[in-house]
């Protein structure tokens with residue numbers, strides 16, 4: 001992977017200087033996408049991932065990954081989308097699931113966990129879903145920053161219906177910074193999240209977009225995960241090269 005992203009530049013809309021501090025960004029973004037217990041969502045839909053999953057697309061992230069399909073909305077969250085209570089989110093997801101005969105649920109397009117308020121919102125979404133569908137499976141897709149920096153919150157995720165997919169953004173500090181836009185010293189936070197989730201007995205696994213790395217890099221990274229006592233296998237996903245995604249990757253000089 002090319003390392004040309006060390007240079008700092010600005011993204012007009014929110015004057016983001018890369019690389020940035022993701023905890024500071026999360027603290028700025030959460031108040032934009034949360035109103036009391038409500039969070040901004042842009043749509044509710046059926047998705048083919050996981051063999052079929054009801055999906056709520058939210059807005060707002062602590063990272064700005066070059067390959068994010070929801071990059072522009074996450075760069076500058078707009079209040080024109082709807083603020084929804086956890087109960088409304090759950091009901092809309094249940095309606096999608098009922099129509100498609102799904103039993104799996106997730107939030108996508110954003111980071112569900114920005115801070116304490118969005119964490120509590122997410123937990124209430126899950127609890128409401130489970131009240132109506134006790135066998136529901138909720139896949140929490142997260143960049144791992146919040147849980148890695150606040151491991152005390154992990155206990156609240158000890159709900160049998162929850163599985164956590166921690167989406168890793170690099171195999172080392174340099175690739176993490178280039179892909180996510182986040183300062184490289186935060187590379188270890190998602191790994192800490194995985195370790196703490198496993199200690200808490202919560203089903204969790206790491207996922208990585210494999211397109212940017214050589215086979216050897218991935219094998220070495222898999223070894224590192226095992227050495228760090230992360231026992232779940234690494235899931236490798238493939239890039240979906242939408243035109244804006246390709247544009248962002250070029251901007252950061254990332255080859256794939």
Ligand code: SF4
Pocket residue numbers: 061062063064065067068069070071074109110111143167
């Ligand atoms: S962590 Fe996920 S939602 Fe956030 S910018 Fe990266 S790909 Fe997008």
